[in-house]
Amino acid sequence: MKQSLRVIHGADFHLDAPFSALPPEKAAQRRGEQRELLRRLALLSNRAQADLVLLSGDLFDGGEIYGETLDALVEALSSIQAQVFIAPGNHDFWTTHSAYARKWPEHIHIFTEPAIEHVDLPELNCTVYGTAFTGPYREDRPLKGFQAPDDGKIHIMVLHGDVNPDSRYAPITREDLEESRLDYVALGHVHTCSGVQRLGKTSWAYPGCPEGRGFDETGEKGVLCGVVGSGGAELAFASLCTRRYLIQEVDVTGKEPEEALRTALPTEKSKDLCRIILTGERSSEPDLKALSALAAPWYYSVSVRDHTRLRRDLWKRAEEDTLTGLVLRDLKRRMEEAPSDEDRASLELAARFALAALEHREDPL
Ligand SMILES: [Mn+2]
Numbered sequence: 041m042k043q044s045l046r047v048i049h050g051a052d053f054h055l056d057a058p059f060s061a062l063p064p065e066k067a068a069q070r071r072g073e074q075r076e077l078l079r080r081l082a083l084l085s086n087r088a089q090a091d092l093v094l095l096s097g098d099l100f101d102g103g104e105i106y107g108e109t110l111d112a113l114v115e116a117l118s119s120i121q122a123q124v125f126i127a128p129g130n131h132d133f134w135t136t137h138s139a140y141a142r143k144w145p146e147h148i149h150i151f152t153e154p155a156i157e158h159v160d161l162p163e164l165n166c167t168v169y170g171t172a173f174t175g176p177y178r179e180d181r182p183l184k185g186f187q188a189p190d191d192g193k194i195h196i197m198v199l200h201g202d203v204n205p206d207s208r209y210a211p212i213t214r215e216d217l218e219e220s221r222l223d224y225v226a227l228g229h230v231h232t233c234s235g236v237q238r239l240g241k242t243s244w245a246y247p248g249c250p251e252g253r254g255f256d257e258t259g260e261k262g263v264l265c266g267v268v269g270s271g272g273a274e275l276a277f278a279s280l281c282t283r284r285y286l287i288q289e290v291d292v293t294g295k296e297p298e299e300a301l302r303t304a305l306p307t308e309k310s311k312d313l314c315r316i317i318l319t320g321e322r323s324s325e326p327d328l329k330a331l332s333a334l335a336a337p338w339y340y341s342v343s344v345r346d347h348t349r350l351r352r353d354l355w356k357r358a359e360e361d362t363l364t365g366l367v368l369r370d371l372k373r374r375m376e377e378a379p380s381d382e383d384r385a386s387l388e389l390a391a392r393f394a395l396a397a398l399e400h401r402e403d404p405l
Pocket residue numbers: 052054098131229230
């Protein structure tokens with residue numbers, strides 16, 4: 041009898057997302073790369089000899105999908121040797137005319153109702169539960185009052201929902217999770233990987249989205265891969281993404297922006313998408329167009345933003361006959377007498393903080 045199962049857990053593929061921040065050709069290319077995630081998922085699952093592939097909703101970004109996407113989905117899911125479970129989410133909710141509503145091979149199970157349904161897998165000593173969104177919102181708590189039976193089997197739930205009692209997207213409370221007595225709750229909705237969490241005997245996780253679509257979905261993206269048993273779940277993050285969204289800060293203080301940017305560029309061409317944020321104090325207005333052009337060959341896509349501040353003259357108010365003038369004069373004199381650069385630097389910092397405090401400003405720069 042199986043005591044533990046090999047599991048792949050993914051969610052929030054958002055296939056056919058518009059990628060509206062990119063020019064149309066690149067947006068189409070990115071949608072093509074999203075379709076490749078399905079092939080990679082199938083490959084990963086078959087290589088790992090997974091027993092279960094759990095897909096917790098928002099596989100599609102919207103109700104209408106391209107023919108290429110449906111073809112890729114059918115081909116990839118059909119090639120998976122594991123049992124596949126899909127719990128439609130708020131973006132890909134179940135309807136009778138959804139892409140999900142077709143005849144699927146035996147090993148693919150798609151939940152179609154808000155009420156919890158289950159599939160028994162006696163050969164795996166396991167029961168898989170799941171529910172579906174049937175509209176863009178659901179405000180009922182899908183796990184409320186649910187408790188897995190104590191029958192020696194492994195109990196797993198696939199569910200799109202929000203571990204937040206005030207959510208409009210299938211709210212889940214921590215008590216609901218703990219009282220469910222499920223061995224693993226495979227969640228979707230949150231696009232950042234949560235790692236495996238535990239409440240009572242119940243393990244739960246969000247894998248996050250497997251491919252970023254914007255600078256709110258930065259870094260490595262993928263699925264969770266590992267083992268679920270009646271003693272708990274051990275799943276590790278496995279990267280699946282083609283490209284990453286990166287945010288890089290470049291401090292221009294005391295430098296020409298172009299020079300600062302040059303030293304921050306990668307040493308070889310990157311396939312990632314990068315947002316460069318200029319920070320620190322500038323002596324003149326940076327030419328964002330020229331800086332973007334300088335960085336462009338190094339990334340798949342790059343944009344440059346200016347968050348710098350104009351360098352202000354720290355000692356401008358030193359001659360004032362006020363408390364501010366007095367404090368600045370004192371610090372200036374001490375700076376002139378300071379024995380080292382280090383002392384001068386800390387006195388300058390002290391002057392900045394003092395000036396900010398005296399002017400009731402939050403930011404000492
Ligand atoms: Mn989502």
